[in-house]
Amino acid sequence: MNIKVNPQIELKPLEMGDSKPIFSILDQQRDYIGKWLPFVQYTHKIEDTRKFVASMIEEAEKNTTKVYSIMLGSELIGLISFKDISRVNKSTEIGYWISQDYQGRGIMTDAVRQMCKMAFEEWKMNRIVIKCAEENYPSKRIPQKIGFKYEGLERESIVMIDGQFANLEVFSLLKSDGMKI
Template structure:
């Protein structure tokens, strides 16, 4: 515990925004522009796996593409921003998680995520999603959180299912994948009162 406390303080000294330990070895923090190169390299090193379900991967041809994405996100006023978080194990980037298509007028948002294969199957992403659901409800007053997953992406679907999200239906041909193929998307949601009723 003493080691984790020291590490936490060391990391926090260099950070702005939300930071949280997810478990003993893993934490999330808000992404900054300086993360662009390591994010791009991680995506590049796992490109063959990630591109199966993430259409944007093939458009990230160089670090500058990731820098442009982060600049665009970070230029939005903080209270209106779709915040992107890095998932870290020590100094290693494990994946990303963040909010997309946030509608502050109607108090709704969507969570998107990816995790490199070596860290899958350990419950890390489920804990990250759970944490951010609680955070966005308490800090941003969000009432509805949505997750959309390709119907064939079993690991991704397992996360909202495990956390008690409601499967509302299928968005037919909702995303364009490789080689011009469309995939149906399962649409899951959870509401503020349901998140607040989670047992800590």
């Protein structure tokens, strides 16, 4: 099921046909996107992306992950996902990235809002988490704008492309908190 974000943007469930545009963005913006997403350094050919997409589709069938392509009309411009979905604990984490060409337009903030709305209203989740690299200021602004609360720092939680560890800031939103419009 596709999710309408606004008149121009729609989220559609990830499918194998998305592999080529995903790889194209990652390959063209390797330095920029790879700065914050370490997996980019392991994505050297289209087959690497196909394997990723296939694994995410398999995880979606198990209801542990749900990945959506962010579509501007017919153009894929990024990905957003629910990961670590726990129906028992009524919690999930949202992860995202968007092409540098489309940043700063509010697209991702609106997409995250729609994902939160779906998690709280349709899935009856209680808690949503977003984790961002400590120095990734554009990414951190998204949960802050929506009303997520800063919970703390996961020290040296992720290995970056340069082999150095980076801290992740953890933000959460409870259903009872309500979202900022």
